[in-house]
Amino acid sequence: MSLKDSGLILLSESLKREALRRICDESIHRIYICLHKLTEQQIWHKPNEHSNSVGHLVLHLCGNARQWIGTGIGGGEDTRKRNWEFTTDEKFSKDRLIEMLGTLDGELRQTVESISPEDWTQIRKVQVFEESVLSILVHVVEHFSYHTGQITLLTKLYINEDLKYYGDLNLEVQ
Numbered sequence: 001m002s003l004k005d006s007g008l009i010l011l012s013e014s015l016k017r018e019a020l021r022r023i024c025d026e027s028i029h030r031i032y033i034c035l036h037k038l039t040e041q042q043i044w045h046k047p048n049e050h051s052n053s054v055g056h057l058v059l060h061l062c063g064n065a066r067q068w069i070g071t072g073i074g075g076g077e078d079t080r081k082r083n084w085e086f087t088t089d090e091k092f093s094k095d096r097l098i099e100m101l102g103t104l105d106g107e108l109r110q111t112v113e114s115i116s117p118e119d120w121t122q123i124r125k126v127q128v129f130e131e132s133v134l135s136i137l138v139h140v141v142e143h144f145s146y147h148t149g150q151i152t153l154l155t156k157l158y159i160n161e162d163l164k165y166y167g168d169l170n171l172e173v174q
Helices: 004-038 040-044 056-071 080-088 094-113 116-122 133-159
Strands: 122-128 129-132
Touching: 004 056, 004 094, 004 116, 004 133, 040 056, 040 094, 040 133, 056 080, 056 094, 056 122, 056 133, 080 122, 116 133, 129 133
Parallel strands: none
Antiparallel strands: 122 129
8 A cells, every 4th residue: 555545544534533523423412412401392493484493403404414425425315305304393302303313423424434535526416516525524514513503502592501512621721
């Protein structure tokens, strides 16, 4: 194996680890914290007609990640119903939403771990877009972070509590 090949393998492994850390270990974990603190009513409350409920955002994140990573990278069948994610009147229980995120976590880990060094620049069709595998992962990391921030804000508004994402870690520069 050449030095170049070993460098590409190391880079590939680092990219996969970082994407999974940001999506699964950070964002999904934070959403779990929020869901555990909210009541079923709070999970499905829409602040106004132009806002989404926490529950709808969870459904949206599951649909988006499955479509972009599961279909775009993993080659699975695209069965997403995007409009349903925002409009369904079916109010899944907190436990069911947590289960959905857990299933998604496992699916994402399996698909992302399967990415080879040669895959990163491969162009894949997702929705109406053509994106590289790297671009797909960047999109999902950014998309998850964005909506996790919305879920966090709604949770803080509803419960008026610090969510302690960093525990008691002192984040001030020493």
